[in-house]
Amino acid sequence: xxxxxxxxxxxxxxxxxxxxxxxxxxxxxxxxxxxxxxxxxxxxxxxxxxxxxxxxxxxxxxxxxxxxxxxxxxxxxxxxxxxxxxxxxxxxxxxxxxxxxxxxxxxxxxxxxxxxxxxxxxxxxxxxxxxxxxxxxxxxxxxxxxxxxxxxxxxxxxxxxxxxxxxxxxxxxxxxxxxxxxxxxxxxxxxxxxxxxxxxxxxxxxxxxxxxxxxxxxxxxxxxxxxxxxxxxxxxxxxxxxxxxxxxxxxxxxxxxxxxxxxxxxxxxxxxxxxxxxxxxxxxxxxxxxxxxxxxxxxxxxxxxxxxxxxxxxxxxxxxxxxxxxxxxxxxxxxxxxxxxxxxxxxxxxxxxxxxxxxxxxxxxxxxxxxxxxxxxxxxxxxxxxxxxxxxxxxxxxxxxxxxxxxxxxxxxxxxxxxxxxxxxxxxxxxxxxxxxxxxxxxxxxxxxxxxxxxxxxxxxxxxxxxxxxxxxxxxxxxxxxxxxxxxxxxxxxxxxxxxxxxxxxxxxxxxxxxxxxxxxxxxxxxxxxxxxxxxxxxxxxxxxxxxxxxxxxxxxxxxxxxxxxxxxxxxxxxxxxxxxxxxxxxxxxxxxxxxxxxxx
Numbered sequence: 084x085x086x087x088x089x090x091x092x093x094x095x096x097x098x099x100x101x102x103x104x105x106x107x108x109x110x111x112x113x114x115x116x117x118x119x120x121x122x123x124x125x126x127x128x129x130x131x132x133x134x135x136x137x138x139x140x141x142x143x144x145x146x147x148x149x150x151x152x153x154x155x156x157x158x159x160x161x162x163x164x165x166x167x168x169x170x171x172x173x174x175x176x177x178x179x180x181x182x183x184x185x186x187x188x189x190x191x192x193x194x195x196x197x198x199x200x201x202x203x204x205x206x207x208x209x210x211x212x213x214x215x216x217x218x219x220x221x222x223x224x225x226x227x228x229x230x231x232x233x234x235x236x237x238x239x240x241x242x243x244x245x246x247x248x249x250x251x252x253x254x255x256x257x258x259x260x261x262x263x264x265x266x267x268x269x270x271x272x273x274x275x276x277x278x279x280x281x282x283x284x285x286x287x288x289x290x291x292x293x294x295x296x297x298x299x300x301x302x303x304x305x306x307x308x309x310x311x312x313x314x315x316x317x318x319x320x321x322x323x324x325x326x327x328x329x330x331x332x333x334x335x336x337x338x339x340x341x342x343x344x345x346x347x348x349x350x351x352x353x354x355x356x357x358x359x360x361x362x363x364x365x366x367x368x369x370x371x372x373x374x375x376x377x378x379x380x381x382x383x384x385x386x387x388x389x390x391x392x393x394x395x396x397x398x399x400x401x402x403x404x405x406x407x408x409x410x411x412x413x414x415x416x417x418x419x420x421x422x423x424x425x426x427x428x429x430x431x432x433x434x435x436x437x438x439x440x441x442x443x444x445x446x447x448x449x450x451x452x453x454x455x456x457x458x459x460x461x462x463x464x465x466x467x468x469x470x471x472x473x474x475x476x477x478x479x480x481x482x483x484x485x486x487x488x489x490x491x492x493x494x495x496x497x498x499x500x501x502x503x504x505x506x507x508x509x510x511x512x513x514x515x516x517x518x519x520x521x522x523x524x525x526x527x528x529x530x531x532x533x534x535x536x537x538x539x540x541x542x543x544x545x546x547x548x549x550x551x552x553x554x555x556x557x558x559x560x561x562x563x564x565x566x567x568x569x570x571x572x573x574x575x576x577x578x579x580x581x582x583x584x585x586x587x588x589x590x591x592x593x594x595x596x597x598x599x600x601x602x603x604x605x606x607x608x609x610x611x612x613x614x615x616x617x618x619x620x621x622x623x624x625x626x627x628x629x630x631x632x633x634x635x636x637x638x639x640x641x642x643x644x645x646x647x648x649x650x651x652x653x654x655x656x657x658x659x660x661x662x663x664x665x666x667x668x669x670x671x672x673x674x675x676x677x678x679x680x681x682x683x684x
Contacts, residue, residue, distance in 0.1 A: 113635070116635060116638055116639070117638070119642060120159070120638050120641065120642055121158050121159055123642050123645045123646065123649075124159045124162070124163070124645065125159060125638065125641045125642055125645055126146075126148035126149055126157055126159055126160050126641075127157055127158075127159065127638065128149040128151065128156065128157050128160075129146035129147060129148060129149065129634075129637060129638075129641070130146070130147045130148075130149055130623075131144055131145075131146055131623070131624035131631055131637075132144070132145050132146075132147060132621050132622070132623060132624060133145075133621070133622050133623070133624045133628075134619055134620075134621055135619060135620045135621075135622070136617060136618075136619055137617075137618040137619060137620055138617060138618060144624055144630065144631060144632075146637055146641065148160050148163075150164075151164075152164045152503070152504060153504060153505065153506060154504045154505060155505075155506065155509070161504040162504065164503075164504065165500050165503055165504050167588060167591055167592065167595075168500050168503060168577060169496050169497070169500050170591055170595075171381065171579065171583070171584055171586070171588065171591055172381045172397055172496050172499065172500070173496055174584045174586070174591075175379065175381060175399065175579075175583035175584030175585075176303050176381070176397045176399060176485075176487070176492070176496075177301065177302075177303050177399070177487035177488075177492070178287075178288060178399060178584075179288060179301060180288065181286070181287060181288060181582075182287065182582055182583065182584055182585030182586075183582055183585045186244070189243070190241070192241060193238065193241050193242075193243055196234060196237055196238045196241060197238065197247060199234050200231065200234050200235065200238065200247055200248075203227055203230055203231050203234065204231070204248070206227060207224065207227045207228075207231070207251070210223050210224060210227065211224075228251060231251070235247065265419075265459060265463065267417075267419055272415065272417075275412070275413050275415060276409070276412060276413045277413070278369055278372070278373045278409070278410060278413050279372075279373050280372050280373070281372060281373070281374070281375035282375065283371050283372060283375060283376065283377055284375055284376045284377065285377055286376050286377060287376070287377045287378075287379045287399060287400075287582050288301075288399070288400065289301055289302070289303060289399055289400020289401055290400060290401060300486065301400075301487070302401055302484045302485060302486050302487075303397065303398060303399050303400055303401065303484070303485055303487070304397075304398040304400070304401055304402065304482055304483065304484055304485060305395070305396070305397055305398070305482065305483055305485050305495050305499075306380075306382075306395070306396045306397075306398055306407060306480075306481070306482045307393060307394070307395050307396075307480070307481040307482070308363070308366065308393060308394050308396070308411060308476055308480060309387065309391070309393040309476065309477045309479050309480075310352075310355050310356075310359065310391045310392065310393065310474075310476065310477055311355070311475055311476065311477040311478075312477060313341075313347055313348040313349070313351055313352045313391070314341050314342070314343065314346055314347035314348060315341070315342045315343070316339055316340060316341050316342060316347075316389045317331060317335070317337040317338050317339065317340055317341075317342060318331070318338065318339070318388075318389075319331050319333070319338065325342075326342050327342050334514065336513075336514045336515020336516070336517055336518055337515070337517045337518075338388055338518075339387070339388035339389045339390065339511070339518060339521065340389075340517040340518055340520070340521040341521065344520070344521070344524065347524075349524055349525055349528040350528055350532075351472075352390075352391060352525060352528070353525065353528040353529045353532045353571055354418070354472045354474070354532060355391070355474050356391065356392050356529070356564070356570065356571025356572060357529075357532055357534055357564050357571050357573070358416055358418055358472065358474045359384070359392050359394075359474070359571075359572070360384075360573075360574055361416045361474070362414065362415070362416045362474045362475070362476070363384075363394060363578065365414050365415070365416050366410060366411065366414045366476070367380065367580070369410050369413065369414050370402070370406075370407070370410045373406060373409075373410055374402055374406060376400075377582065378398060378399070378400065378402065378580075379398070379399045379400075379580045379582055379583050380396045380397065380398050380399075380578070380579075380580050380583070381396065381397050381499075381577075381578070381579045381580065381583050382394050382395050382396030382397060382499055382577075382578050382579075383395055383499050383500060383502070383503050383576055383577050383578070384572055384576045384577075384578065385501075385502045385503075385507065385510050385572075385576070386507050386508075386510055386511065386570050386572065388511050389521075390511075390521065390522065390525055390570055392507075392570070392571070392572050394578070395498065395499045396499075396578075397485075397495065397496070397499060399583070401484060402482075404482045407480060407482050408480045408482075411476045411480045412476070412478075414475070414476060415473055415474065415475045416473070416474045416475075417470035417472075417473055418470050418471050418472040418473070418474070419459075419462060419470050419471065420470075420471040420472070420533065420536075421453075421458040421459070421461075421462065421471065421541070421544065421546045422471055422544070423471055423472075423533060423541075423544045425544075426531060426543050426544065427543065427544055427545040428446070428542070428543050428544075428545070428557070429543075430531070430543065430557065430558035432446055433446070433542055433543060433557040433558065434446060434452055434542045434545075434557070435449075436553040436555075437449070437451070438553060441553075442454075442547065442551070443542055443547050443551060443555075452542070452545055452546060452547050453545065453546050453547065454546075454547050454551075455536060455541075455546065455547060455548055455549040455551070458546045503576060503577055506568040506569070507568060507569050507570040507572050507576075508522070508567055508568045508569075508570055509568075522567075522570075525570065525571075526567045526570070529564060529565055529570070529571050530558060530559075530565055531543055531558055532564070532565075532571075533548075534560060534562040534564045534565065534573065535562065536548060536549040537549050537550055538560050538562060539555035539556055539557050539558075539559065539560045540557060540558060540560055542555065542557040543557045543558060599652065602652065602655045602656060602659060603651060603652065603655050604655070
């Protein structure tokens with residue numbers, strides 16, 4: 084029997100030297116320059132600023148990193164931002180002490196100023212009750228308000244944080260922003276379980292456990308919260324098949340897509356994504372009241388493969404898993420907006436703007452649409468009114484304990500910050516038509532989903548948004564949640580509680596710079612309050628300025644400067660550790676990441 088003939092693999096011909104194909108195969112100089120800058124951690128989109136010494140009049144150009152947090156814009160800056168978040172999470176996760184000190188007591192000088200402010204407030208209140216000429220009262224009130232302003236300036240100069248009392252100028256302000264706030268009932272829904280309610284203790288440090296060997300442990304936790312299901316999707320289950328009754332591979336283009344797209348609830352998925360941040364706020368509020376202490380967290384919001392957002396959090400201290408699941412089950416967020424179950428007007432025929440009446444009207448009948456206040460009044464007057472939307476978590480809540488200083492802790496920090504440098508749409512690749520169709524369906528639903536009280540999409544539902552004007556474009560709201568790159572995840576994707584590490588990102592950057600200066604032995608007078616700094620002025624440099632070098636020249640100089648600084652930093656680190664000196668980095672070799680992050684200036 085003759086063996087079958089195997090097909091001969093195709094051989095790619097070598098381009099002829101000097102041909103167009105051979106020229107196009109050569110590396111591009113600009114790409115090679117940017118790749119080298121990325122390898123050395125140099126910003127590829129520097130911002131040129133002009134620094135002018137107001138004393139001498141001398142000017143110089145200074146390049147600052149762009150500070151982008153997305154890799155598609157600037158990989159070095161995005162990587163630096165990710166490592167900074169990792170430092171922030173690491174410093175606050177397993178703290179054994181409170182991150183913020185208690186406020187100091189007021190000084191005698193500050194107390195005297197507050198006393199003077201109290202006398203002025205008493206005099207002002209008495210003046211308003213006194214029987215006198217209105218013009219004289221107005222003159223005296225102006226005099227007292229001027230004195231109050233001067234005293235409050237002195238109080239602020241003395242170092243008191245915050246204000247003593249609200250300004251009296253707000254008493255005369257009127258408008259929609261100062262209208263009485265609509266109050267909704269805080270009674271819990273009857274279809275959710277009750278939660279214990281305790282007074283929240285101000286402590287943020289977790290509980291300490293003592294093992295059988297007498298060693299104390301202070302573990303913390305890692306938590307994942309997800310939204311509810313909107314219909315079965317193709318997925319990989321351990322030991323069992325998918326809802327479609329077959330097993331998928333990791334590269335299957337159907338993973339994450341609905342089993343039946345016609346029955347998948349895209350509307351609820353879009354509304355849940357828009358209001359997911361408020362649901363997370365409710366969760367932490369309920370958790371703190373249930374456990375009785377100020378639980379601190381740091382995490383990131385990202386889309387699952389099915390494109391629904393979920394959040395990973397590092398929690399300081401431990402909370403029973405049963406309590407975490409119970410709070411997730413009992414947490415909800417009600418959206419008290421006008422009814423938006425169906426579109427009353429298509430995008431291609433929206434309501435029209437009546438310039439004479441300054442209102443939006445029906446395109447057929449020219450009848451004015453309901454205003455935002457009228458729509459909310461109708462909800463308040465209806466005793467059987469229901470919220471326009473209800474957001475709740477899904478049944479899947481993952482939580483586990485993590486000990487400090489372990490590989491699991493470092494791996495979890497990397498997992499939490501895995502996708503913070505990517506757009507939401509880039510967190511998971513779309514490898515086939517089903518995934519692209521699923522993405523488009525969700526995005527088209529987000530395009531017509533209202534995102535706020537002022538969203539132009541309300542016109543498609545027959546309601547004028549708050550502070551409506553003629554420049555609105557229904558179905559083309561500029562809110563972030565409507566963009567295809569966000570998938571409804573608007574606002575901040577990195578969520579850090581206020582008392583997490585006791586530091587802002589600027590504080591963490593300052594710590595990194597201080598570490599580099601201490602290692603290099605650089606002494607500066609930045610901490611001297613009495614040091615008189617030169618008066619300088621900063622302004623953006625224009626691209627057509629004759630003294631601004633081309634971007635390629637600036638990148639070349641920055642690469643050389645980074646290599647030299649890296650060599651100095653490595654020499655200082657070896658001197659501090661006592662290790663023998665090593666050979667300098669070769670051209671194009673990837674620099675040491677820790678030094679690069681710390682020494683970035």
